[in-house]
Amino acid sequence: GEDVEQSLFLSVREGDSSVINCTYTDSSSTYLYWYKQEPGAGLQLLTYIFSNMDMKQDQRLTVLLNKKDKHLSLRIADTQTGDSAIYFCAEKQAGTALIFGKGTTLSVSS
Amino acid sequence: DTAVSQTPKYLVTQMGNDKSIKCEQNLGHDTMYWYKQDSKKFLKIMFSYNNKELIINETVPNRFSPKSPDKAHLNLHINSLELGDSAVYFCAAQDRASYEQYFGPGTRLTVT
Numbered sequence: 001g002e003d004v005e006q007s008l009f010l011s012v013r014e015g016d017s018s019v020i021n022c023t024y025t026d027s028s029s030t031y032l033y034w035y036k037q038e039p040g041a042g043l044q045l046l047t048y049i050f051s052n053m054d055m056k057q058d059q060r061l062t063v064l065l066n067k068k069d070k071h072l073s074l075r076i077a078d079t080q081t082g083d084s085a086i087y088f089c090a091e092k093q094a095g096t097a098l099i100f101g102k103g104t105t106l107s108v109s110s
Numbered sequence: 111d112t113a114v115s116q117t118p119k120y121l122v123t124q125m126g127n128d129k130s131i132k133c134e135q136n137l138g139h140d141t142m143y144w145y146k147q148d149s150k151k152f153l154k155i156m157f158s159y160n161n162k163e164l165i166i167n168e169t170v171p172n173r174f175s176p177k178s179p180d181k182a183h184l185n186l187h188i189n190s191l192e193l194g195d196s197a198v199y200f201c202a203a204q205d206r207a208s209y210e211q212y213f214g215p216g217t218r219l220t221v222t
Binding site for chain 1: 158
C-alpha cells in the first residue's frame with residue numbers, strides 16, 4: 001500500500017512498557033522517525049533510525065526496525081503520564097519530504 | 111531561542127480572504143517544508159523548498175503559494191480562503207546532512 005500504517009490508539013498503565021507499531025511503505029526509505037505531539041503543541045522529534053540499523057536505544061526509548069517486513073516499533077519503558085500524546089511514525093524516501101502515519105494516541109493511566 | 115518559529119499561532123478569518131503565515135528558522139538548514147494537519151490529525155506535506163528547488167505536492171490547490179525572501183524564511187500565502195483550509199499548518203526545517211527535521215509550533219487557521 002501507499003500509506004504508513006499505525007494503530008490509532010494504545011492504552012497502558014503507568015510504569016508499564018508501551019510498544020507502538022508502524023508499517024512503512026518503501027523498502028528504499030533511508031531514515032525512519034518517531035515524533036511526539038502533545039495536545040495543542042507542535043511535533044517533537046523523539047528519535048530516528050537509519051535504514052541499515054536494526055535497533056537504536058536512547059534512555060527509555062528503544063526503536064526496532066525489521067527491514068524485511070518494513071516494520072518499525074517504538075518501545076517506551078516505564079511509561080509515565082507525561083508520555084501521553086500522539087506518536088507519529090514517518091519515513092523519508094530519497095529526495096522527498098517525510099511521509100507520516102496517522103498517529104497513535106497513547107493514553108497512560110495512573 | 112526557538113529553532114523554528116511561526117506567526118501567528120492562531121488565525122481566524124473569513125472565506126474569500128487572503129492571508130499569510132510566516133516561518134523562520136535559525137538553524138541554518140537549507141531545506142524547509144510546509145505541512146498541513148487536518149482535524150483528524152493527519153499530516154500531509156504541502157511544499158518542500160530549498161534555495162534551488164520548489165517541490166509542490168500535486169494535491170495542493172494553487173491558491174497556496176510559498177515564498178522565501180531568504181534562506182531563513184519560508185512564508186505561506188493563501189488566496190481566496192475556503193472552509194476546507196481550516197487546519198493546523200506546520201513549518202519544518204531540515205539539514206540534508208543530518209536528516210533531522212525540526213518543526214515549528216504550528217499555526218491554527220480557522221476559516222469561518
